[in-house]
Amino acid sequence: MAEKSSGDGRGAAGAAGAGAGTGTDGITKIGRRVLRLRTERGFTQRQLAEPAYTAAYVSTLESGKVRPSEAALRHLAGRLGVTYEELTTGRSPRDATRLRAGLTDARRALATGAGEDAAERFRELHAEADRLGFAEERAAALLGLGDCALESGELTAARGHFEAAEALLADEPLPRRVPAIRGRAIAHLLAGELRYSCYLLESAIDELNASGLHDPSALLLLYTAVIAPYMDMGAHARAVRAAELALALAPSVDDPGLVARMHRGVARTLIAEGRTAEADASLAKAQELYEQLRIHTDLAHCHWMRGYVHAQDGNLKRAERELRIARDMLASKRAALFTVLVEVELADVLRRRGRTAEAEALLLPLLARTPASGSPDAWASGQPAGEPEAAGLTAERGAVHAGGAHRLLGLIADERGDAESAEEHYCAALSLLERTGAAGDLADLCRLLGDLLRREGRLEAAMDAYRTGLGHRAAPGTTTLGPAPAEPPV
Structure with missing residues (x-):
């Protein structure tokens, strides 16, 4: 039986299509994957190779000494009972679907229940994604852990999770990294580092616009997040402009949760301009969306902001009622x-x-x-240094x-x-x-x-x-x- 290799005229294209990469690292990983799957199924190298290839070819492939062609990888995937994508990338479609479903459930738990329960689920999913080598799902789990840590006030841990997610997505386009950047900026904001929070958000906005990556969802996320540090720093004109741009971007965004967050953020600039009726109307829209989506934490933030609106308007009785609702909702979520x-x-x-x-x-x-x-x-x-974070x-x-x-x-x-x-x-x-x-x-x-x-x-x-x-x-x-x-x- 003639041994087939990358010299069959399709080797270079096949390797690239296989996701093996141009370096030896990708080839080595595929070889190890073939070895693991073959061993798990109890095949000899000859049994795996036949009828199209030789045992010697499988041996050199498993040791990372040959660049496999697409045809060879499709043959091996069929013999091993996996998809071509699973063999070349290590990503099982079944595992990826299961992990994504788990991440959705964990997000729902964070939105509707206690943060500690959601964090435990995110930790389990991160460990499984790490074991399977699924970088995208690992990053999503880290973002979830960061959001859980923000809720509980563990700001150092939150920053660490967001930084790790950003590092995993370092080779991805900037819009994919924006949620991690935003999370890190909010952690710095809550720690009192307003200037650095602004720097992170403004730098991402500049990079998106300068590179022509005018992703409406990413920009809306950034403009909404930068309003709070602007207001705290007294940069009201910038806060108002960010709110105007967020409102202009909203019709291009399909995510109702993101649009609701925009309305919540914009309300603060409307209050500063004395437009309390408009602010309350924006918050009412956000509240309706959060109630439909059953996002309890953000709904509590809406009650919080409505309390702030009423306090600024002098309606202290309504302000107290809204703030007590917000406090009870947040306390119930710990x-x-x-x-x-x-x-x-x-x-x-x-x-x-x-x-x-x-x-x-x-x-x-x-x-x-x-x-x-x-x-x-x-x-x-x-x-003092060394003590755990206080309550x-x-x-x-x-x-x-x-x-x-x-x-x-x-x-x-x-x-x-x-x-x-x-x-x-x-x-x-x-x-x-x-x-x-x-x-x-x-x-x-x-x-x-x-x-x-x-x-x-x-x-x-x-x-x-x-x-x-x-x-x-x-x-x-x-x-x-x-x-x-x-x-x-x-």
Whole structure:
């Protein structure tokens, strides 16, 4: 029997079509796969080779010393009882379908149930995808693990999962990597690293537009995500423009969950412009979509944002009701970090309704550490190195809301005449917000501190506080952000 090899005139094209690659690594992997499958089925090399090939050819193929032709691989796949694609790529269609179904179930569990249960399922799927060598499914499982970690407030773990997913997809087009980039940016945002969060999102937007990859879904994901850090940094004009572009892109996107997320993000810019009725209408659209899709976490975020809208509009009773719904939904999902962030905003509403004791009782447990002295640094320092992540707010975990909690406690102390405690809280808030670059709230905080110091007769210190506040109000966001990203042709 004449031995057939890549010299049959179809070898190079066959190898490329087989996915064996041009290097020896792909050839070696196929050889090992043939050896494993042959051994599992109890075939000898001669039994596998006949009638078209020789045992010697199978031997050299299994050792990675010959580049197999497409014809040879199709023959071997038929003898081994697998598909040509499974033999050349290692991807069994049955395994791939089963893994994708498992990932869909895990996503549904994350949307409707507790994050810990979903995380356990994602871990199992990641291990199986790793064993099978399925990079795409491994990346999807890592994205799921990252989202679970965001819910529970494990920001370091979340960043690690998103970075690993991005690395697995390094050779894929940028739109495929956007969910991982967005997840990493949100983890940095929640850690108080607003400038770096903006950098990640703006860089991806620039790269997409500069390369001509005007993928509407990817761009919508990025523009929606960048609104929050823009607003916290006081870059309102950029936030509004991002919202306008997101609205323009939405008709080109088929994913209802993504469109709902866009409406939720855009609402914040509408609130800043005083367009509360439009903001509430956008949130109502998002809420309807989330209810149809049974996405509980995002539905809770909608209630949260609607509470914020009503608070800004002065309807404190409705604000309290929406925020309590959001808190209960997030707590039932054991979304620890998001739950405490909502509680800070609920405490603000309670204080404005005159229920300061309730507000204070809600806020104090949220701050992971209390100061050992009157030093503002004691409040802002967070937890010492080596300790596990705390359940409350620190300089590295929910820093913007930690600053908000200290600001509220300062107001409560100020209102009851405890100037020393009020100053401690204002200074702690100032330290946190300056560290994060949250210019949007700094000017008002400096005014509160300046007023307190002036009443205490410390005029020079009061002037310093006012000057700091004026500096932040004069050019919001411009000291930390470079040129705005390029815009897509929408």
